[in-house]
Amino acid sequence: MILAGNEQIKSLTAAMISKGREPHSLIITGEHGQGRKTAAKYIAAAMLCESGTGVPCESCRTCRMIKDGVHPDFMVLKANDNGNYPVDDIRAVVADAVVAPNEGRVKVYLIPDFDKSKVTGEQVQNILLKLIEEPPDHVVMILTADSREAFLQTILSRTVCLGVSPCSKEECISYIGSLEKYEYSDIAQAVDSLGGNIGSCIDFLEKGLIYNAVSKARQVAAALLSGSEYELLKALTECDGAKGLLRMTLVQLCLIIRDSAVSSFGGELIGCASHTSQELSRKYGRARSEKLYRIISEHIARLDRSCSKLLVINSLCAELSAI
Template sequence: MKIYGNKALLAQTARMVSAGREPHSIIIHGEKGLGKKTMAKYIAAQLMCEEHSGVPCGRCRACQLIERGAHPDLIFAQSNDKGNYLVEDIRDSIVGDAPVAPNEGDIKVYVIPDFDLSIQTSIQVQNILLKLIEEPPDHTALILTARSKEAFLTTIISRCVSLSVTPVTMQESGEFLQANYPDRSMEEIREALEAGKGNIGRCKAYIEQEQFYNAVGLARQIAQAYAGGSEYGFLKALAGADGKKSLLREALYLFSELLRDACVRLANGDAVGCDTALADALSRRLTLSAGTEIYDKITKYIRRIDANCSLGLVCNSLCADLF
């Protein structure tokens, strides 16, 4: 199981496992695309590997079952079609099942991915999990993933080992893309790298998912128009997402990242969004305080999209607000 980057985090959990101090509750947090679910699977292998060295051997039955996605004691919770975890499902499939001994080996690992997307049931589910986290059976471990640690109650955070995943290097992203997309040209690899940089998930999405590819293009059009002070160009770019809620939301989120990068550039930092040159162009138009204010405005309009406001009204209001 090849893991790129975040070696210090994996070394931390490896030391705990090899010393016999296996963590029973873990929160993995970081932005979308950084491999939180892959890391959760790797940590499960650290916990379940029959050699108990802290580094999955890849040879034992447990490691092989995990690699094939067939280990009966590695359980990934399933959300409904709206991304919410149902209280009764968590109560039955995790809390109620936890006292039952593992089918194989010494430990059972439950993974609840993308917990922050379970907006409607987050608090109720955490309250149900709290007892399990406070007094876990010796043979269980729980791994939660989310984009931000803020998705969790302080009572949950205080009882979990928190691991903050970070982007990998451009070199590691390039190695991943070349290894996994050998049929792609170097130009396509370079484009994917610029769009995702150290976020391998985004690099993959740029190659594999038409919507993300289009969202990157739209975000660049929006940023170019704003950097050039063209209100018409800005509104024309937004019109390209007319009736396409998810595309508009993704593009505005990417635009907000370019604004964030512009502020970072003004503070002499490195850009990590989908277009370094555009972040530089935006930084020449903005001051640090203005960039921060516009970033907050974009975030506000993304929330309006999430609240199902009219997309046409959102686009027109945003354009008027920014210009």
């Protein structure tokens, strides 16, 4: 199980396992695409690997089965389409946890993307609480989310929290290159647009949602630069397509605008349109760029509060044009 970068997680995992101090509950936090699930798989493999060294050997039967998602003692729960976990599935985990492992010395349950479980999140944690408070010796529970805020204090106080960190651009290129699936020039373009977020870069290379979001964000940024309210409205309206596209486009747009604010004093550019960012910086200057950034962030928050996409687009267009 290859986990790119994240040396701290690797060394901590090895130390905990070699000293026989494995936690029964872990929370892994980090931005989407930064490898939360991969880190969880790495830790499961480290705990179950036949080498017993605390570092997955990647070649034993157990490591290969975990990598392929078929190990009977590593269970990954799936949320339904809107990101929530059916409470019956969680009750089934609690019931299953008392049964001894099938092959390994521990059973690892992974419940990923907890931040998306807005409706059942709290209920699920309350069902899991007893298991997390008094886990059988053979049970390890791993939960992941974008931040610790997704969890109740009672859960946080009984778990070890680990944060995944973004890889360097070099680590990202080297990892994606090792998959032997993409052209080097395409990988370089993805990393140049999205930095060291491996998940986002792979989604970009697969021409997934993020690929479209990057392209739309560049269009919106170009419309801002042109100063045409019509072009701006047109570019924003075109984002109202696939589920999640508008939000992801605005997140990418935020990074472009953030770059326009920092480029005036030579800050590092992290967005997907560095040339446009510099031109926007010349047009708007730092203070107005910061205002644009605030406006876009506020509209992302409105989308998160389930405001109508059409209303968000109209309001955003009007406010951006007024700057």
